[in-house]
Every structure is written in structure tokens, then in C-alpha cells.
Amino acid sequence: MEQEHFNESIYNEEILEDLKKNRIDHMTYLPGMEVLRSDIMDRVVTAAKNYDCGRYTEGDVRRALAHDNRTPEDFAALLSPAALPLLEEIAQEARRETRKHFGNSVNMFTPLYIANYCANYCIYCGFNCHNKINRAKLTPDQIRLEMEAIAKTGLQEILILTGESREKSDVAYIGEACKIAREYFKVIGLEIYPMNSDEYAYLHKCGADYVTVFQETYNSDKYESLHLAGHKRIFPYRINAQERALMGGMRGVGFGALLGLDDFRKDAFATGIHAYLLQRKYPHAEIAFSCPRLRPIINNDRINPMDVHEPQLLQVVCAYRLFMPFASITVSTRECARVRDNLVNIAATKISAGVSTGIGEHSDEIKTKGDDQFEISDGRSVDEVYHALLEHELQPVMNDYVYV
Numbered sequence: 001m002e003q004e005h006f007n008e009s010i011y012n013e014e015i016l017e018d019l020k021k022n023r024i025d026h027m028t029y030l031p032g033m034e035v036l037r038s039d040i041m042d043r044v045v046t047a048a049k050n051y052d053c054g055r056y057t058e059g060d061v062r063r064a065l066a067h068d069n070r071t072p073e074d075f076a077a078l079l080s081p082a083a084l085p086l087l088e089e090i091a092q093e094a095r096r097e098t099r100k101h102f103g104n105s106v107n108m109f110t111p112l113y114i115a116n117y118c119a120n121y122c123i124y125c126g127f128n129c130h131n132k133i134n135r136a137k138l139t140p141d142q143i144r145l146e147m148e149a150i151a152k153t154g155l156q157e158i159l160i161l162t163g164e165s166r167e168k169s170d171v172a173y174i175g176e177a178c179k180i181a182r183e184y185f186k187v188i189g190l191e192i193y194p195m196n197s198d199e200y201a202y203l204h205k206c207g208a209d210y211v212t213v214f215q216e217t218y219n220s221d222k223y224e225s226l227h228l229a230g231h232k233r234i235f236p237y238r239i240n241a242q243e244r245a246l247m248g249g250m251r252g253v254g255f256g257a258l259l260g261l262d263d264f265r266k267d268a269f270a271t272g273i274h275a276y277l278l279q280r281k282y283p284h285a286e287i288a289f290s291c292p293r294l295r296p297i298i299n300n301d302r303i304n305p306m307d308v309h310e311p312q313l314l315q316v317v318c319a320y321r322l323f324m325p326f327a328s329i330t331v332s333t334r335e336c337a338r339v340r341d342n343l344v345n346i347a348a349t350k351i352s353a354g355v356s357t358g359i360g361e362h363s364d365e366i367k368t369k370g371d372d373q374f375e376i377s378d379g380r381s382v383d384e385v386y387h388a389l390l391e392h393e394l395q396p397v398m399n400d401y402v403y404v
């Protein structure tokens, strides 16, 4: 395992100022980045800019609830402040919709961080390249040890994460991890740096099924101010990542705004419209949503999810469900056990378990470790989450996909 140690506990204002002065244009592609002829980014960004959540009334929300197939306008109403007093009715309807399409099933998986090197400077994230944390990258043998340990818990789906450093975690390295994962798991997801469609095609060939990319915020001005360095700074390259992944043959794509970075209603609206437009363009695509709220990170405890409280989080999750009834919705360990159990009872269909966001923490044989990306709120084991689902009369599902 490669490893770097830091003992310093600082949040470097000097570096921040320097980066702010030397920022590159976040709307201009860098050499080597694939440019798509796609109008999806413009349509999503325009829709989000024009979304005026204050103009919706209780009547609009009730009309949206009454519809069988909900339009973007219905979705906008369901996300508006006017919908909050109707949250109980909205949750009941979301629950009916979830049970209609998914029965009682809830998919289980775990994320596996194989590296925490990152070349980006996202000021809200513990992995950012200037944050002084212990960095590590697993060797293929260590990846195998981690996967063996996870597979023993009974899980059959894994989400591989790397941090976003092309230099430290190149496409071949991630491909090797996918090949090893294929020996232990039925479903393999990736949450890695955005890449070109031919690279996604390669990783699909190595065994990857789906790709999740968090846009964080769809407000390009805000995005620019939060992503000060690295490839992630290039807004259009990130926003088109899901489309390139589908062009590369991935079966599914995941979407998520980091709720609390900016106006969460606009960001949730943009996330839904982004998924909706891609679903129309690629009808075969399996669509998934994540609903992460900001979490505190090492060396910066000032970071918090602003005005996204539990009712607002529930509102967003329900609005996704009612707008795109077939989409998978994941609830992460950023939320506590009580909130997660509540969300899978209503609208979420996928839950992680036995989670660590650090490096090398599943296998006892790996002695050197890398620091966590963020603090988790639900540390339950696979077994504990499994039994909690049963107690709620839900059906834990390890795998719902069969290769022929």
C-alpha cells in the first residue's frame, strides 16, 4: 500500500487565497476531455435557473399528487416550500408508488474506498488535495483482501471509490479492481473521476455495471467557487459524465447533488431534470438518485448541511420517487440509522451497510490505513441493517440482476 502521513491539523487559508487568484475558466474543456454534442447540460442549467419555487401553491402540489404520470412542472411543485405542510400526504403517496414498483425489496451494498488520493480542491471535502490527511492506495492484493472480507458478510453488490486522481488511480488500476470485484460480487458500481466514453467502455468490459457522479451543485457560479483546482473544476465535463458512461455501455447511471452546498431546491430540481432528460434520450438506462447532505470533514468542522433538515430531505426523496417512480434511490450512511430506516420505509430502495469511508478498513490483514472521506452517522454492520429491514417488514435483497 502506498501511504502518506500528516499530523498537521490546519485548514490552509493561504493556499485557498492563492488558488482563488489563479483559477482557470471552469466552462472550458481541458485537452483530452471528450466533448459531446449534447444539449442536456444547457437544458438542465436553464431549467434550474428558471425554477422559482416560491410561485407554487398548495393547489399545484395537490394537482401534482393527483397525477398518475408526473411532469417536470409537478416535480417543481412537489419540491417547493408549498409542499412542506403536505409532507405527510406526499410521503404516503411516495410510499404507495415505491411499493407498486419495488414491492418490499430494498437492495443492500457497501462502498469500498480503494484509494483516497485526489487531485481536486473541493473545499467541502476531506479528501481534497490540500487537506492534510493520511493518504493511501490499496494494491491489487489488498483490494482482494478487502473484497473477500466484504463478500463474507453476504453482500453481492459493491461500489468502488477512488477519490479523483487520474495519476494515482489510473483507468488500468480501476479496471483491475473491477476484474477482482467480478470474482466476488454480482453488481459493481463505480464512483470515480469522470472520464471519456471509451474509458467507461473499458471499465464496463472489466465488469463495471453502473457509474455514479455527483454534480454537487448545478449552479455553475457556485460550482466555480467551490471547486478551485483539478479536473473537477470543469463544469461541463462533469455534468456530461453520465451520458458518456451510457455511451460507453454502462447499464446504469447515478445522480446526486450535495444538498446544502447551494439552494437545495434548485439543485434537487436540476438533478431530477438531468436524470429525466437522460432517461428520455437513453430509455434503457437504469437511473439512480443519491441524496447526500453535507457532512463535517477532518480539519473543517464548520461544514454543515445549512438549511436541509430532515423534513426537507424527506421532501426531496419523495419528490424524486413521485417524479421518476422506477428510479433507484440510495440513502447513505451520511444519515443516522433512524433517518435511513424511515427513508427506506417510504421511498428509498437501496441502503449501504458495514460502511467505512477510509482505506483498508474491512480486512484485519491490512495494517496501514488511509483516512476517511467524511464521518458516517450509521455504523451498523451488514447483519444489523439486514435485520433492521426485516423488522420493518422489508425484504433485504443482495442482488436482483442475472447475467445470461
Ligand code: SF4
Pocket (backbone or CB within 6 Å): 118, 119, 120, 121, 122, 125, 126, 127, 128, 129, 163, 164, 232
Ligand atoms: S469531493 Fe471528490 S473530487 Fe472533491 S476532493 Fe472529495 S474526493 Fe476529491
